[in-house]
Amino acid sequence: MKTILQKSRELLHKIEVDRAVFFGILTKVWSIVSGPLTALLIILKFNPELQGYYYTFSSLLALQVFVELGLGTVIIQFASHEWSKLKLDNQGSITGDKHALSRLVSLANITFKWYLVGGVIIAFGLGLGGYLFLKSQASNISWSSPWFALCFFTGISVCLIPVWSLLEGCNQVSVVYTYRFIQGIITNLTIWIALFLGAKLWTASISVLVTILFGVAFLKYKYWRFIKELFFSQPIEAHIEWLKEIFPMQWRIALSWISGYFVFSLFTPIIFRYHGAVNAGRFGMTWSLVGVVSAVSGAWLFPKAPKFGILIAKKEYLELDALFLRITKIFIFIMILSALAFWSAVFFLNKISHPFALRLLPLFPTTIFLIAQVMMMSSLPFSVYLRAHKKEPVLFVSLIGAALIGLSTYFLGKYYSITAVAFGYLAVNIIIVPFIGLVWYRCRKSWHGNDYSAEKLSLRNEYIYMKIKEKGIFYGIRKAVKHCLYAVVCQLCGIVTYPICRLFNLKFIFLSERAIGHLCIELDCYVKEGLLGLRKNYKTILLAPLAKVANTHLLGYWESYFKIIRSPWLCFLLEPFARNRLTGYPTYHFAFSEDSSHFPEIQKKFNGQPALLSLKEADRQYGEACLRQMGIPEGSWFVCVHCREDGYLGNVNQSLRNADIRNYLLAIEAIVKRGGWVIRMGDPSVKALPAMGRVIDYAHSNMRSEQMDVFLCASCKFFLGSDSGLYHVSSVFGIPAAVANYAHFSGVLPYGPSDIGIPKLIWSEKEKRYLTFKEVLGSSIGQYLFDHLFIRADLRPVENSAEDIRDLAMEMLDKAEGIIQYSKDDVLLQERFKLLLSPQHYSFGAISSVGRDFLRKHSSLLEDK
Numbered sequence: 001m002k003t004i005l006q007k008s009r010e011l012l013h014k015i016e017v018d019r020a021v022f023f024g025i026l027t028k029v030w031s032i033v034s035g036p037l038t039a040l041l042i043i044l045k046f047n048p049e050l051q052g053y054y055y056t057f058s059s060l061l062a063l064q065v066f067v068e069l070g071l072g073t074v075i076i077q078f079a080s081h082e083w084s085k086l087k088l089d090n091q092g093s094i095t096g097d098k099h100a101l102s103r104l105v106s107l108a109n110i111t112f113k114w115y116l117v118g119g120v121i122i123a124f125g126l127g128l129g130g131y132l133f134l135k136s137q138a139s140n141i142s143w144s145s146p147w148f149a150l151c152f153f154t155g156i157s158v159c160l161i162p163v164w165s166l167l168e169g170c171n172q173v174s175v176v177y178t179y180r181f182i183q184g185i186i187t188n189l190t191i192w193i194a195l196f197l198g199a200k201l202w203t204a205s206i207s208v209l210v211t212i213l214f215g216v217a218f219l220k221y222k223y224w225r226f227i228k229e230l231f232f233s234q235p236i237e238a239h240i241e242w243l244k245e246i247f248p249m250q251w252r253i254a255l256s257w258i259s260g261y262f263v264f265s266l267f268t269p270i271i272f273r274y275h276g277a278v279n280a281g282r283f284g285m286t287w288s289l290v291g292v293v294s295a296v297s298g299a300w301l302f303p304k305a306p307k308f309g310i311l312i313a314k315k316e317y318l319e320l321d322a323l324f325l326r327i328t329k330i331f332i333f334i335m336i337l338s339a340l341a342f343w344s345a346v347f348f349l350n351k352i353s354h355p356f357a358l359r360l361l362p363l364f365p366t367t368i369f370l371i372a373q374v375m376m377m378s379s380l381p382f383s384v385y386l387r388a389h390k391k392e393p394v395l396f397v398s399l400i401g402a403a404l405i406g407l408s409t410y411f412l413g414k415y416y417s418i419t420a421v422a423f424g425y426l427a428v429n430i431i432i433v434p435f436i437g438l439v440w441y442r443c444r445k446s447w448h449g450n451d452y453s454a455e456k457l458s459l460r461n462e463y464i465y466m467k468i469k470e471k472g473i474f475y476g477i478r479k480a481v482k483h484c485l486y487a488v489v490c491q492l493c494g495i496v497t498y499p500i501c502r503l504f505n506l507k508f509i510f511l512s513e514r515a516i517g518h519l520c521i522e523l524d525c526y527v528k529e530g531l532l533g534l535r536k537n538y539k540t541i542l543l544a545p546l547a548k549v550a551n552t553h554l555l556g557y558w559e560s561y562f563k564i565i566r567s568p569w570l571c572f573l574l575e576p577f578a579r580n581r582l583t584g585y586p587t588y589h590f591a592f593s594e595d596s597s598h599f600p601e602i603q604k605k606f607n608g609q610p611a612l613l614s615l616k617e618a619d620r621q622y623g624e625a626c627l628r629q630m631g632i633p634e635g636s637w638f639v640c641v642h643c644r645e646d647g648y649l650g651n652v653n654q655s656l657r658n659a660d661i662r663n664y665l666l667a668i669e670a671i672v673k674r675g676g677w678v679i680r681m682g683d684p685s686v687k688a689l690p691a692m693g694r695v696i697d698y699a700h701s702n703m704r705s706e707q708m709d710v711f712l713c714a715s716c717k718f719f720l721g722s723d724s725g726l727y728h729v730s731s732v733f734g735i736p737a738a739v740a741n742y743a744h745f746s747g748v749l750p751y752g753p754s755d756i757g758i759p760k761l762i763w764s765e766k767e768k769r770y771l772t773f774k775e776v777l778g779s780s781i782g783q784y785l786f787d788h789l790f791i792r793a794d795l796r797p798v799e800n801s802a803e804d805i806r807d808l809a810m811e812m813l814d815k816a817e818g819i820i821q822y823s824k825d826d827v828l829l830q831e832r833f834k835l836l837l838s839p840q841h842y843s844f845g846a847i848s849s850v851g852r853d854f855l856r857k858h859s860s861l862l863e864d865k
Contacts, residue, residue, distance in 0.1 A: 034188040035292040052277030055284020059268035067118040079169025080309030092225040106239040108230035111162035123155030146201035153208040270413040286361040297335035308388035317448040328381040368422035382440040401432035498582040507538035510578035516550035517725025525590035545571040553706040600845035611734030623711030638677035640716040644724035657723040659741040666802040667809035738812035746782040749846035758851040760797040777836040807853035829855040
């Protein structure tokens with residue numbers, strides 16, 4: 001018995017079922033049981049017209065969101081962040097950080113006053129407004145007194161919302177969800193008894209009154225100390241300022257909630273107005289049962305919202321994402337399963353022509369509404385994830401969706417049928433839901449690179465506004481719609497062809513950037529990942545249209561690992577398959593990512609094995625012949641040198657990655673003195689080198705060719721480069737590289753296992769000093785990739801000195817010749833620098849190193865200021 005119990009607990013833990021989720025599930029299971037039973041009693045005790053009024057009451061009551069304005073959700077998020085420093089003791093009192101407690105008290109004071117006023121507005125304002133709407137339908141049903149009573153009791157219940165929200169935000173979710181389970185049972189029992197005794201429209205008022213009484217009794221018994229300390233005291237020191245802190249998030253959530261009314265609750269009043277109370281009742285009952293389907297899967301999601309907030313406050317983003325992924329998979333699976341069960345029940349009732357089927361919508365519109373609702377609810381985990389950051393970035397999408405649904409519901413409901421309303425709802429969701437996923441993806445990437453989300457979002461918004469100003473107000477909308485449509489095409493292509501690709505074990509990869517680094521690292525990592533057994537082995541088709549290939553000769557070296565398609569038109573047709581996760585394989589994350597990359601893990605495990613590519617004999621003979629023509633004697637060794645300039649790619653707002661070739665002259669002279677030759681790489685747009693002995697300015701030579709580029713990078717003793725992708729050609733052939741002038745500070749550890757890199761130092765114009773390595777890597781600065789980021793922060797990357805680059809080159813030459821020596825202090829400095837890198841940094845975990853002499857010279861920057 002003990003073994004079975006242990007296995008059960010392990011299974012529940014695996015599918016993320018803790019106490020809160022368990023009671024949340026029980027609540028939803030109870031909803032599954034009680035919902036149909038309530039509907040059955042309504043069918044038995046109400047006539048079709050009375051049913052219409054009952055569900056219209058519920059829809060009108062949903063207008064209370066215009067009074068609440070999303071504050072309950074905001075309370076949960078703000079409270080969870082403060083609660084990360086607090087806890088309840090055995091007596092039920094709050095202990096912990098006084099600063100956080102003071103802010104929590106101020107939050108309670110603000111919200112109680114808000115909901116007190118809101119309760120009055122609901123009791124009287126909503127009561128009068130609903131009365132004027134309902135009296136538009138001529139009827140013999142006595143509905144006015146039950147309606148006013150319902151509004152009055154609802155106004156009282158609203159005053160309890162801040163208490164429940166604070167409890168949930170303070171991670172009391174297990175107790176709160178236990179209470180909600182018991183409350184659900186009591187509420188339903190009350191409704192059933194009232195219906196059975198013939199209370200008719202008074203049923204709703206009675207159930208709300210019982211809920212209030214039970215809630216007050218529970219809070220008095222369980223959390224009286226908690227309530228007194230928060231709601232009957234004043235903040236001592238720190239305050240939460242509503243206008244500065246809460247309002248920026250609340251108004252967004254408020255608009256989102258208001259839009260939710262048009263998405264979920266406008267249907268019944270419109271149908272009531274234009275199609276009568278009977279049809280409103282049929283829709284209301286159908287929609288309430290669809291709501292049960294949505295709520296069942298929510299039992300896994302909503303109890304985790306406070307946990308999301310706590311993990312965000314602690315900046316534990318990896319754990320957050322892992323939890324989110326597990327919850328989302330479970331949420332969607334349960335939702336689809338529940339939807340299929342509900343549809344099957346409706347289908348069965350219609351199949352046997354049961355009288356109860358006449359109290360629901362016909363099967364066809366029910367199916368459309370159900371599909372649309374599943375699609376809409378699939379975006380809910382993404383919205384909860386984003387709101388846990390105390391932000392509401394999906395506001396714009398929600399408003400557009402609400403406007404479209406509201407308009408389609410009104411016009412289609414007024415002039416057409418309920419089926420037309422269902423199709424309108426589905427059409428809008430098909431358009432809107434992918435946008436929510438896109439917003440989530442972009443925000444997550446921006447917020448979790450480091451603790452600098454506000455700055456990155458602000459810069460992103462500035463860029464969007466600039467584009468709108470340049471290209472017109474509809475630029476952003478056109479681009480977003482185009483992206484959305486393309487995403488839909490990719491998904492459809494992947495779904496249709498997935499069985500075939502699975503049968504033949506096929507995967508597509510698309511070469512998306514015309515930069516030589518992408519032609520090297522992404523493909524190199526992909527192949528190594530397969531050889532190491534880190535992924536399944538596929539027959540891989542590489543889509544490499546000529547416009548995206550930086551070096552077609554190098555592309556040919558990958559033919560032993562990929563089936564390569566070069567035709568631009570064929571690549572265009574097959575690209576959607578590469579963009580879909582079912583049929584394609586993403587490679588951008590391997591090394592070319594703003595945040596952490598996967599190459600360090602792969603290189604660490606592959607270290608010691610031969611490079612994937614080796615120079616072909618024909619290329620070797622051709623290259624050596626060219627070297628003779630350049631004047632380099634047979635048997636001589638040489639070093640390739642390259643400095644990045646804007647000429648090749650143009651100004652892409654990354655001039656900070658450029659370097660001055662004159663600062664490399666000292667290193668070039670040192671290499672020549674050691675007996676080597678130097679071949680300066682690049683294209684004719686780079687600055688010309690001064691005439692120097694044993695130095696070939698290949699960039700301005702008539703010997704330049706793609707074949708020769710590959711030969712030189714694959715045959716040099718080592719590559720001396722800058723923050724550019726060309727040195728990666730040497731890396732994939734197993735040639736080490738010494739890379740100076742890294743502007744992307746967190747990427748200073750180069751790709752190759754034996755490589756060495758040194759970063760540009762960061763000068764603060766404001767403080768007139770160099771920032772320490774900890775200051776750079778412990779903030780957003782370590783991730784900066786664009787010029788305007790440094791300009792905005794009043795910072796300036798400073799190029800490495802000629803001496804620093806010479807020392808770097810000599811260290812690499814000593815390594816290549818096997819005479820390098822590192823002291824214990826050198827090893828310690830290296831370890832101290834790498835400890836500053838975190839999992840979010842580009843080169844975290846890389847086995848390459850920072851220049852020895854650079855760390856010696858700037859060891860003071862490893863100290864805290």
